[in-house]
Amino acid sequence: xxxxxxxxxxxxxxxxxxxxxxxxxxxxxxxxxxxxxxxxxxxxxxxxxxxxxxxxxxxxxxxxxxxxxxxxxxxxxxxxxxxxxxxxxxxxxxxxxxxxxxxxxxxxxxxxxxxxxxxxxxxxxxxxxxxxxxxxxxxxxxxxxxxxxxxxxxxxxxxxxxxxxxxxxxxxxxxxxxxxxxxxxxxxxxxxxxxxxxxxxxxxxxxxxxxxxxxxxxxxxxxxxxxxxxxxxxxxxxxxxxxxxxxxxxxxxxxxxxxxxxxxxxxxxxxxxxxxxxxxxxxxxxxxxxxxxxxxxxxxxxxxxxxxxxxxxxxxxxxxxxxxxxxxxxxxxxxxxxxxxxxxxxxxxxxxxxxxxxxxxxxxxxxxxxxxxxxxxxxxxxxxxxxxxxxxxxxxxxxxxxxxxxxxxxxxxxxxxxxxxxxxxxxxxxxxxxxxxxxxxxxxxxxxxxxxxxxxxxxxxxxxx
Numbered sequence: 001x002x003x004x005x006x007x008x009x010x011x012x013x014x015x016x017x018x019x020x021x022x023x024x025x026x027x028x029x030x031x032x033x034x035x036x037x038x039x040x041x042x043x044x045x046x047x048x049x050x051x052x053x054x055x056x057x058x059x060x061x062x063x064x065x066x067x068x069x070x071x072x073x074x075x076x077x078x079x080x081x082x083x084x085x086x087x088x089x090x091x092x093x094x095x096x097x098x099x100x101x102x103x104x105x106x107x108x109x110x111x112x113x114x115x116x117x118x119x120x121x122x123x124x125x126x127x128x129x130x131x132x133x134x135x136x137x138x139x140x141x142x143x144x145x146x147x148x149x150x151x152x153x154x155x156x157x158x159x160x161x162x163x164x165x166x167x168x169x170x171x172x173x174x175x176x177x178x179x180x181x182x183x184x185x186x187x188x189x190x191x192x193x194x195x196x197x198x199x200x201x202x203x204x205x206x207x208x209x210x211x212x213x214x215x216x217x218x219x220x221x222x223x224x225x226x227x228x229x230x231x232x233x234x235x236x237x238x239x240x241x242x243x244x245x246x247x248x249x250x251x252x253x254x255x256x257x258x259x260x261x262x263x264x265x266x267x268x269x270x271x272x273x274x275x276x277x278x279x280x281x282x283x284x285x286x287x288x289x290x291x292x293x294x295x296x297x298x299x300x301x302x303x304x305x306x307x308x309x310x311x312x313x314x315x316x317x318x319x320x321x322x323x324x325x326x327x328x329x330x331x332x333x334x335x336x337x338x339x340x341x342x343x344x345x346x347x348x349x350x351x352x353x354x355x356x357x358x359x360x361x362x363x364x365x366x367x368x369x370x371x372x373x374x375x376x377x378x379x380x381x382x383x384x385x386x387x388x389x390x391x392x393x394x395x396x397x398x399x400x401x402x403x404x405x406x407x408x409x410x411x412x413x414x415x416x417x418x419x420x421x422x423x424x425x426x427x428x429x430x431x432x433x434x435x436x437x438x439x440x441x442x443x444x445x446x447x448x449x450x451x452x453x454x455x456x457x458x459x460x461x462x463x464x465x
Contacts, residue, residue: 016229018143023224027138027150029201031157032194033093033130036100038161039187040069040127042305045283046169046298047180054180055113059410066281067407068117072124073131073399080129081392088211089137089204092129097195099126104187108180123187124399132395136387139379140204143225148320148376152312155372159312162280163305164190169284170298209237240383257383261390263439264381267328268398270432271374274335275342275425276366277402278409279304279359289418290346290355300356307360311367318368324377325442331369332433338362339426347419377440 044066052062084092103123110116135154142150168186172179208217214234221230253261279286283304287297319327341358344350382390412421 016143016225016232018225018229019223023142023146023150026141026201027153029194029197030093030134030137031153032190032197033096033134034154034157035161035164035190036097036187036194037127037130038158038163039165039190040100040123040161041158041277042162042165042280042283043168043183043187044069045166045281045285045301046173047183048282048285050177050180051116055116057113059414061113063407063410065113065117065120066410067403069120069124069127070399070403070406072121072126073128073402074124074396075121076125076128076130077132077392077395077399078128079125080132081388081390083129084133084136085207085210085388088207089133089140090198090201092133093137093201094195094198096126096130096133097191097198099123100130100191101188101195104191105185107187108182108184128395128399131398132391135375135379136391137204139376140206141202141220141224143229146320147380148324149316151376151379152316152319152372154375155367156309156312156316158371159305159309159367161190163302163309166283166298166301166305170302173295173298205233206237209234210241257386260381261393263441264378264390264394265397266432266435267374267377267381267440268394269401270332270428270435271370272398272401272405273425274332274366274370274429274432275339275405275422276335276362276371277405278421278425279363281406282409286359286418287352287356289413290352292352304360304363308363308367311364312372314368315372319372319376323442324373324380325436325440327369327373328377328440329433329436331365331373332429332436334365335362335370336426336429336433338365339422339429343419343422343426346417346422 048062048066051057051065055061055065057065080092099122103119103126106119107116107123110119135151138151138154139147169183172182172186175182202220202223203216205217205220208214208220218230218234221233224230225233283301284294284297287300288294292300315327338358338361342355342362345355345358378391378394382394409421412424416424
């Protein structure tokens with residue numbers, strides 16, 4: 001067992017003998033939900049031309065088939081805010097894993113377009129629930145000093161899932177006319193792994209304390225950081241719930257909470273509108289339009305997946321040093337520049353190599369900055385007493401934006417062309433950069449309870465609007 005004593009940081013925490021092995025293990029298991037998120041996001045990229053031909057779809061129908069998973073994710077995000085606070089984080093994650101396994105096979109072997117859409121939406125429900133609960137759970141069990149890195153495991157797992165999806169598409173490409181069915185079905189393998197690993201996961205100590213099950217919470221907190229750490233955390237969490245009111249959706253719009261709720265909504269929404277989803281979901285189609293063969297397009301998608309994974313490690317290494325705001329702002333600005341470069345390559349009909357360079361650069365920038373920083377920021381922003389519903393609202397907006405981005409791409413590509421499409425994405429990235437610089441606070445190095453005190457007044461100290 002690897003026990004390490006963290007040195008104190010002035011104004012944050014005294015030193016505790018943190019059990020990094022245990023913390024890493026439970027964070028890693030939880031992050032498998034992100035792997036399935038990434039797998040489901042990217043597996044469709046290799047299937048688009050095949051299921052579109054099989055079902056004889058138009059561009060609008062193809063966009064709906066690819067993007068409808070995000071509407072399911074919206075349903076999952078809305079439902080899981082209440083469900084996770086009622087039944088606990090662990091039970092919802094088990095439900096997610098089961099749905100991932102079921103819908104992988106169901107989507108792959110759907111007999112008609114309607115059934116295909118139904119399973120895609122149901123798979124989205126699992127994604128939406130996992131996207132809310134996984135980073136929330138990791139944030140709730142992680143000590144402040146390395147919470148950023150641990151929550152970033154979720155984004156790292158997403159990138160691994162994307163890479164595995166591209167590899168699956170490439171390996172299953174030669175399996176004949178039913179290759180797209182096997183591509184979708186391959187999702188069930190990591191889903192079953194996630195399901196069985198979840199039985200080793202403890203329930204969130206913060207949820208247990210909220211439900212007056214403090215003895216169980218203390219067991220987990222002691223495993224994380226010892227008796228003194230458990231006593232300190234128990235006291236801090238109790239205080240954060242001292243003025244707790246019954247959590248309702250309406251409470252999110254109280255005057256004292258509105259600013260932080262709007263910040264969370266903008267962070268969630270604009271993290272999805274910059275064009276990266278079009279790349280992840282339509283990578284082979286984009287590369288083919290740039291002038292490369294189908295085989296090369298699938299191979300370049302694998303390169304994209306490797307680069308996405310590699311640069312996520314950059315974020316993990318820097319997010320607790322550079323801070324969340326810094327990564328978000330620099331990332332948004334660099335994405336703005338790169339999106340304009342992609343637009344220029346398509347407008348000037350540059351050689352495919354230049355398109356590949358800038359598309360890979362776009363993915364690298366996103367993976368090193370905006371991708372991981374988004375989930376870390378959202379997991380930290382909201383007060384304990386409203387975190388479930390606030391995360392639900394933020395992830396709802398995230399998935400709605402994802403749906404808009406993915407479902408409109410085929411139509412935008414036909415109606416206005418790829419140069420104008422990526423110029424539009426660049427403009428959205430520029431707006432996001434300006435918003436982050438002006439409105440988003442820095443949360444690195446602070447406990448969730450400290451962040452709550454800084455960003456929102458006590459509910460008893462501010463009247464309702």
